[in-house]
């Protein structure tokens with residue numbers, strides 16, 4: 001809940017600039033409110049980590065099938081933790097996007113909780129999502145630092161940082177595309193999420209226009225995962241489930257575009273008294289058609305099973321997504 005500003009304890013003499021702004025108070029309030037869902041996310045991350053650890057230990061891990069040198073969970077635990085944060089981050093991103101679409105699309109006849117509560121959940125889960133994405137990247141960097149034992153400490157730290165956070169630096173296998181996609185999602189999530197807390201300064205309309213692009217963060221995250229996640233590398237049930245989870249998001253996005261909560265965003269006839277100019281109308285119509293095509297595409301992928309997953313080979317593959325020498 002956004003907390004109220006504290007009355008000025010210093011009386012009229014207190015200088016104005018020392019008072020925290022309403023934006024800062026709102027951010028602090030939301031960070032405090034995010035504690036319960038952030039804790040739930042940490043618990044879930046722990047459970048996913050344990051699951052991945054046990055699977056690696058037992059030899060069932062898809063990650064080890066893709067990269068056979070990783071067959072020791074006690075050595076590669078930071079990599080597993082990075083994967084676990086990736087999954088909780090993606091799940092939280094899914095949840096916060098669904099909440100956002102519920103709020104900006106056609107009003108459901110009945111909601112289990114009030115709109116204010118939904119809005120607060122949307123804000124807190126979005127803060128948690130960004131933290132989880134960052135933790136995922138950070139654990140990957142930590143694993144790279146641990147791995148590069150042949151380098152001096154400064155070089156190890158730099159290698160881990162640059163491969164993880166500098167776009168275009170990672171130069172191996174599928175990661176040349178997949179890592180920048182993940183970085184794009186992370187680097188867009190921060191401003192697009194936090195702009196809410198400066199909306200009084202930039203104007204509510206500017207904020208609303210920019211915030212819309214947050215869907216790009218989600219699309220990049222899913223694309224990054226489908227391209228790079230070794231636990232969804234093969235055409236097995238985890239990959240199918242990941243595709244299926246995108247169906248409700250695409251349907252809600254389509255509904256939100258067809259019947260937006262805000263009247264001004266509706267697709268009325270172009271050019272008329274209340275209508276918009278032709279180029280804007282055409283862009284909006286094209287967007288709705290594109291999302292409709294995505295919904296159809298997702299159904300086709302799920303029904304046909306042609307989801308880009310590879311067949312699990314009997315022998316280790318010759319090419320791997322992020323090639324490294326066997327230790």
Ligand code: HEM
Pocket residue numbers: 063083084086087089090093133136137140163164165179181182183184185186221222224225228229230231232
């Ligand atoms: C700086 C940005 C990022 C970097 C360097 C990065 C790095 C990686 C790497 C190296 C993998 C492969 C792990 C594997 O072997 O499976 C991966 C997978 C994954 N990433 Fe990212 N990522 C970034 C951003 C993101 C974002 C923003 C999300 C969204 C939540 C995300 C979610 C995932 C998921 C769910 C997986 C699959 C893990 C698995 O298969 O178990 N990543 N990422």
